[in-house]
Amino acid sequence: MAVLPYKDSSQNKKRQVAQMFDNIAHRYDFLNHLLSFHIDKIWRKNAVRKLQALSPQFILDVATGTGDFALAALRLHPQQITGVDISEGMLGIAKAKIARKQLSHQIGFELADSENLPFPDQQFDAVTVGFGVRNFESLEKGLQEIFRVLRNGGQLVVLEFSKPQKAPFRQIYHFYFRRILPLIGRMISKDPSAYTYLPDSVNAFPDGDNFLHILRQIGFTDCRNYPQTFGIATIYTGIRPAQQNREATQ
Numbered sequence: 001m002a003v004l005p006y007k008d009s010s011q012n013k014k015r016q017v018a019q020m021f022d023n024i025a026h027r028y029d030f031l032n033h034l035l036s037f038h039i040d041k042i043w044r045k046n047a048v049r050k051l052q053a054l055s056p057q058f059i060l061d062v063a064t065g066t067g068d069f070a071l072a073a074l075r076l077h078p079q080q081i082t083g084v085d086i087s088e089g090m091l092g093i094a095k096a097k098i099a100r101k102q103l104s105h106q107i108g109f110e111l112a113d114s115e116n117l118p119f120p121d122q123q124f125d126a127v128t129v130g131f132g133v134r135n136f137e138s139l140e141k142g143l144q145e146i147f148r149v150l151r152n153g154g155q156l157v158v159l160e161f162s163k164p165q166k167a168p169f170r171q172i173y174h175f176y177f178r179r180i181l182p183l184i185g186r187m188i189s190k191d192p193s194a195y196t197y198l199p200d201s202v203n204a205f206p207d208g209d210n211f212l213h214i215l216r217q218i219g220f221t222d223c224r225n226y227p228q229t230f231g232i233a234t235i236y237t238g239i240r241p242a243q244q245n246r247e248a249t250q
C-alpha cells in the first residue's frame with residue numbers, strides 16, 4: 001500500500017507530497033542539516049563524486065527541492081544544471097538561494113514532474129536525484145522518464161535513505177527515526193505529518209538490492225550501490241547503455 005503524507009486527505013500521493021513540501025519549505029534546509037547532524041552535505045558530496053569521471057556538461061537534478069544537490073554538482077564544472085520539482089514552495093527557496101549566490105546563469109529551475117519530464121529524449125549527460133525517488137507516486141514511471149532523458153552512456157546517481165541492517169545501528173536508527181526525529185520535525189516545521197511520513201516512506205522504500213533490481217529492469221546497466229554512514233543512506237548509480245537494452249524496456 002502507498003505511504004501517504006496526510007492520512008485523511010483524498011488527494012493522490014503527488015498532490016499530497018507537493019503540499020507537504022510547500023508546507024515545510026521554509027524550514028526544510030534548517031531541519032535537514034539539524035536532523036542529519038550536517039551529514040547530508042557529505043552524502044551529497046560523495047554522490048556527486050560518482051560523476052567525476054564522466055565530467056557531465058548537462059545535468060538534470062530531479063526532485064531538486066531547495067537546490068542543494070544542484071549546488072553540490074557545481075564542483076563538476078558543468079555548462080548547465082537544471083533542477084525540477086513539483087513543489088513551488090521548495091523551488092522558491094532554491095531560486096532565491098541561487099540568485100543570492102549569483103549562480104542563475106549556471107543553474108535553472110522548472111516546476112515539473114519526474115514522471116512526465118518536459119525534455120526531449122537524451123537531453124542530459126547525467127541525472128541526480130537526492131531523497132526524491134522515495135516520494136515519487138510511481139517509482140518505475142519516474143525512473144523510465146529519467147532513463148529517456150539521459151543520453152546513451154549517461155549516468156544516473158540516486159541518493160536515498162535506506163535501512164541499516166546491522167546491530168546496534170539498526171536499533172539506534174529506529175529509535176532516532178521513529179521517536180526523536182518526528183518530535184523535532186513537528187515542533188520546527190509545524191507540519192504534524194511530514195516527519196512521520198519520512199520514516200514511514202523510508203520503511204516502505206525498496207532499498208539496497210531491491211532498488212538495483214528495479215534500475216536493471218528499467219534498462220540501466222553497471223548498477224551499483226554504496227551504503228553511507230552504516231547504511232542510513234545509500235548512493236545508487238546506473239548507466240544508460242550505449243546500445244539500449246530493448247528486452248529490459250519492452
Ligand SMILES: C[S@@+](CC[C@H](N)C(=O)[O-])C[C@H]1O[C@@H](n2cnc3c(N)ncnc32)[C@H](O)[C@@H]1O
Binds near residue numbers: 087131
Ligand atoms: C526530501 S526533498 C529532497 C530535495 C533535495 N533533492 C535534497 O537533496 O535535499 C524531496 C523533493 O522531491 C520532490 N518531489 C516529489 N515527487 C516528485 C515528482 N514526482 N517530481 C518532481 N519532484 C518531486 C518534492 O517536492 C521535494 O521537494
